[in-house]
Amino acid sequence: MFGWELPPHNSGGLGTACLGLTQGLAPLGVDIDFVLPGNFSAEDADHMNVIDASLYPASKSVLRRLRLAGLSPQQVARSLGYGSEITIGADGLPRVTYLPSGISAAPEAQARWYAYQAASIAKEREFDLIHSHEWMTYYSGIAAREVAHARGEETPLVTHVHATEIDRGGADGGNQAIIQIEKEGLQRADRVVTVSHYTKKIVEKHYGVPARKISVVHNGISTPANQPKFDLHALKKHYKLVLFMGRITMSKGPDYFIKLAKAVTDQDAKVKFIMVGSGDMEKRCIELAAQQGLTGKVLFSPFLRGEDVNRAYQLADLFIMPSVSEPFGLVALEAMQNGTPAIVSKQSGVAEVSDNLVKIDFWDTEEMRKAVLELLYSPHKSQALTQAGLSEMKHLSWENSAQRVQGIYQELLGAIKPPVLQPAFIQI
């Protein structure tokens, strides 16, 4: 399996989803090699074999570059667009330490580097099936399949779409280089898994992948044995609190959250809005709030981790996910898990899996305003939603998602030869 991040070194939902899915697959007898671009010391990853791709030899072209006069190994590493340091191994081949920050400066270079590493790894490992998560790993999947092919093995390739550049790019159309990588990866895959029907449609429409090649596997949510309860916060006693949590970037609709804050607080001074997250639109949103006269009405917190995430959900009386385009939207389920009802945009995958989310078009601020005030002031309705949501969530487990994925593996492997079950980079 090729991934890009795992908690706690994750910037968003991708790492969480990869962890959840593999935790579901392992008990089903699936033996997983999980490749990461660097040594990110993943937590809770004992159920699989985590491989640090940067320990494998990089392309010899790096050596040529190193020989160029006057460039330090660091400078060469940085010039590659993905590295921070180069060392020469005992085999005389270069190793490039992956630089966790600075993604997408050169998407093509990064994807190609990862593909090269993937081929090096594939040569040393045996596997029945390859599973690639997100565009950064699509070339890697293809490269690994070619290595297997060269030794006479037919190895199906599954690419897993957690989000597309079309979602991220919004009206700007996204980064064309990334869209090209996505197109190639998705079209050359034997099967494409999307996290929602919503995303399936995008993959069909924008990436020219035929519907029969796409399977929908909704994300799950891990249910902690006992959800920690946090102290009722002083803020909560005095105000009604409405929460946004996520990357502050166009596709998440943070500006619609500010608009909503204006509409609601103009009418009800007891309500405060809280925006948790970091991202490229963070400053713009802060300025926008100030401009709208919302100083003191909208509070901000940078990206939170671990316990603090649950603390924020529990602090809120209501959660809003106003995404313009959201492949899944795990945050809405996490909110419910913490007993906080959620309003989500209709343009989201999570809207497909729960009947207990309030669904409104992201642009319909007026409808949202009404819903916010109604939910804030009718505790019975809020409670009913979260209660029902919680019981519904038992079916939204990663175990279920993993079973679906296992079914897809069996189908693909069965089409070739009798299955010895294992996905991902798999050892027999």
Next chain:
Amino acid sequence: MPSVCFYFQVHQPYRLRHYHLFEIGKNHDYFDHKANREICRKVAKKCYLPANALMLELIQRYPKDFKISYSISGVALEQFAEYCPEVVESFQKLVATGNVELLDETYYHSLSSLFNGEEFRRQVKLHRQQTKDFFGVKPAIFRNTELIYSNGIADMVEAMGYKAMLAEGWEPVLKGKSPNFVYEPKDGKGMKLLLKNYKLSDDIAFRFSNREWTEWPLSSDTFSQWLHRIDGSGDTVNLFMDYETMGEHQWEDTGIFEFFRALPETVMRHPGFSFATPSEVIVKYPPVAKISVPNATSWADLERDTSAWLGNPMQDGAIAWLYTFEQAVLGSKDRGLIHTWRKLQTSDHFYYMCTKFWADGDVHKYFSVYDAPHDSYTIMSNVLTDMELRTKRVTPARPVPIKKKASKAATQPLRAKTLHPTTSA
């Protein structure tokens, strides 16, 4: 016979820490004690102590001739007393020589003169009291936060009995007049106005170490010759600047201390020239004209207006909200709360929120302890939300039932009067 009038601003704010919204209602301590202590000590070592030693040395060498003036903000002096008392002592020694004049300002180095006349006067009185307590003197001259000045502010200051006030010698205000004379405010009834010669002041304060500058390196000789040029066309050259220019903004290795050490001698090489304190200047020279400044000017940034602290929605939103707490805070009679509220008024907090991106952006960034103006704003928003809760709790009109049990037992809910929040003095 012209005078050279030095005035140094001495100021350190109470910087806020990264107060997170989870702390609202639980933790009322907003300030970064560690950073404040470290910065005070660092600047004491680089600037205040060596600069004060140098000034004392110069006064001892020229006991009749070398004179300077300072205003020390109340919050700075408070922090010196706590973090580096030797700085307080060194200022006391300087004042005791009689060659050093202290000026009044607002205790909190605030923008209150622009928002709330009552609060402004209260803060000036606090500063006056502090100056008396620490130095045993009563200032006769006033200088407002960052030289913020307007006709209206001048009227308030004159009504408080000050004999003169300092302001920026900004061309649009001077309309062709020279800053090198004593002036009067537009509606003045005798109070004088001293205007900063910003070109010569900034040669020291900003350009001194700039290697791109054609005059670099600036020697005391050259600078004194520039001063001497005003002979016959001016009475006083007012050189007003941050005291931290010495050793902090301009590091020791730029030669700034040597520059000052040689300055008295080179200035007085011209027999007509001498040093004078602001009080001496207004006695020595009669005012030549009245100056009208309808809109506030200051010594900050290229615009010399109030746009360093006010004007963008974050600054305006935060400060407007801050001042709405006046009644609730003062009404609480909680000295810790009042002090905290006033420390939040210090102009630096709003300076950090400035988003002007050209030449001045760099200066703002230099002074800011935060990553971005937006951080300062969101931190201030969290702090003020906590303040909102605290003032809600202390307002007697709003009873807060403490326990359900209690309200069951008695028909009257328990009153909040005993519920004073812990204060962060």
